[in-house]
Amino acid sequence: MNLESPKVTVTKSEEEVFKFLSDVKNFEAIMPENISKFEVLGDDKFLFALKGMPDIVLKKKEEVPHNKIVLGAAGGKIDFSLTTQINKIDNGASEVQLLFDGNINPMMAMMIKGPITKLIETLSTNIPKAV
Template sequence: MFSIFSKLQKMNIKGEKVTLNKSTEEIYMLVSDPQTYKQIMPSDMDKFEVNDQGFVFALKGMPEIALKFKEKIPNTRVVLTSAKDSLTFDLNVFIEKITDNSCSVQFTFDGKFNMFISAMVEKPLNNFIKSLTEGVSAI
């Protein structure tokens, strides 16, 4: 039986590309370290725990989200993915060299959710990506 709740649709959210006065190497090292995410998370974080694969966090009023590192391309990109098989999404951090001492950083979210979940999470995910961007800009 077909249902609007079973059909998955792609969700792509792109954060603002920001310029930082740090080298690609510095930013890569920061975003490859789970502890950095504790510093750049939104202020309404309720929980943050590092584990052997990545980290688990919870924002006030939201369920826990477990992320694990999926891919690390030195000085270029870090990909975190859902640690739960029931959720299909990636959080990407793109790093692009501008000069030896500056680079741009952009967070993107790519996922597949049913229409109901997509409608529920789109605004919080946009806010989350915006908060991560603001957080990394302040480092």
């Protein structure tokens, strides 16, 4: 299952956005209001939970300086990745988009597509406010 957030414009350079999102503790600042738990588990790993959903642990899998950060599921029942694409618009602005890629059976995909879509849309919408 592949999902894409809307592209959002951030009035910061791609370096500033990359630096902010490379620090996993900053993900707490872009989480939705219905978050029930957020815990940093290391320099490259964090756990979060939304009300009514199980805990999700994300671990940094890959970084391409100033352009891409890939977080992947660290355990759990679903194998997925969340990729942040950062593109330069000009020296003071960049464009950010989140991409969800999950190896999910069709029945599970039907159940989680709505909540995951809403989550990545909320995360991307909150990035310009938090950075």
